[in-house]
Amino acid sequence: MTPSRRIPNINTTPLEIRPEFQFAISVDCVIFGYDDDVLKVLLIKCDLPEFKGKWSLLGDLLLPEEDLDAASYRVLRERTGLENVFLEQVHTFGDVKRHPSGRVVTTVYFSLLNVRDHQLKQLDNELHWHPVLEVTDMAFDHKKILDTCYKTLQKKVQEEPIIFNLMENKFSLRELQNIYEAILNIRLDRRNFRKKLFTTSLLTDLDEFEKDVPHRPGKLYSFNHERYAKIRRKTFVGIDF
Amino acid sequence: MTPSRRIPNINTTPLEIRPEFQFAISVDCVIFGYDDDVLKVLLIKCDLPEFKGKWSLLGDLLLPEEDLDAASYRVLRERTGLENVFLEQVHTFGDVKRHPSGRVVTTVYFSLLNVRDHQLKQLDNELHWHPVLEVTDMAFDHKKILDTCYKTLQKKVQEEPIIFNLMENKFSLRELQNIYEAILNIRLDRRNFRKKLFTTSLLTDLDEFEKDVPHRPGKLYSFNHERYAKIRRKTFVGIDF
């Protein structure tokens, strides 16, 4: 019921920003990987007395002269040693009491990486890959954050070819299908899956085959990024709810 | 290349949050309305010397004891007098230099409301509805923010029945189609549109008709929220990119 006349405002009026209106900001990274036929998430042990022994996401405080996106890349780099990895903002969590040390608003990013690339750098005992479906309680509001990011991932793998970030450059269709099934937590028909993927014309047939498998080796493919850049839909139209 | 061993961290170690690691946080609301056959956005004149006379979003600083979502509801309430309006977080913008008064990280929400409900409260001369497609330059990074929210809106109206937030309770199919066309900025086939909407079985036929139109009056419908709550898809599956 406040009348809207002339409310002083950060967007309309030069305003001195006083200390009591300042907050800590963190970024948290939900880092997904695929290993052992299971979708996993990279977590770290929490030492805060309130959450002793629980697992938490990888995050850090935003630095004074650092863009928000840059902070998330920094966390990812510091923890995995990897650069040029898929990383995208998901949501910001800003409840007053979400962090016991004080008010911390956190912007959450999710990342997809190939576990094989990362293994070399995984020196820290406190860092572990956890099957996403088996993670139960976590420190802070991190379970809620993980759930949000998992849903975002499930939605997004169906809309954009981001799943290839989880895989080796060369893969068989079975591997690709396995990852979809692990992420979506459903079973897909093998023939229809292959047909569908081929009609995208985004797979390059490498004329190579799997090795050392105890059955008929599957053909290997790679994802054709150049072609996707060309043919990707600009705007999709179709009301559907 | 930083090794990942034992980096002190907001999530793992109790950490005193020092003032130099604190920032102003704002919320900005991108408030969409539909009027005069055009999708509009509610903007306010900016008085900062750097952006004299430019238009900006409605926003304010986060308060110390206020949840982030609550802040966005407060801004919406203060500016429109409306409660219980569709409001959803979109993205957080945190570049170092995005605000000339200092470091301000902003979390952006988008809102859909019925312009008719709002008109009674619109007392402030500095507040105006602008056709979304005609907004060019804005203060701060607000044009980028508006573009992001507009794209989110375009995507989301196709996935969820949020468009009804922009409309009167009773509407004709022509009005509904007009709003879709205005938002998506395309033309839709009238027969196919009607067919599609009827097959959702989410429209209640009110057995009433438009009045005072200079042509054959159309039937009026309302959106069946209860039914949608029941039949809404939990998980959609269909790889498509």
Added chain:
DNA sequence: GCAAAAGTGTTCACATTACACCCATGG
């Protein structure tokens, strides 16, 4: 009776689903 929009069905192309058998390899 004219202007303006409401209301209505069919056809075609394409996408999705369900479903079963033979093949190539390692052991």
Added chain:
DNA sequence: CCATGGGTGTAATGTGAACACTTTTGC
């Protein structure tokens, strides 16, 4: 030769797109 997954095609069904004429009202 056996176990394991690789590779393949078709029929039925459902969905999206294109398209034109009659009806009802206000003026």
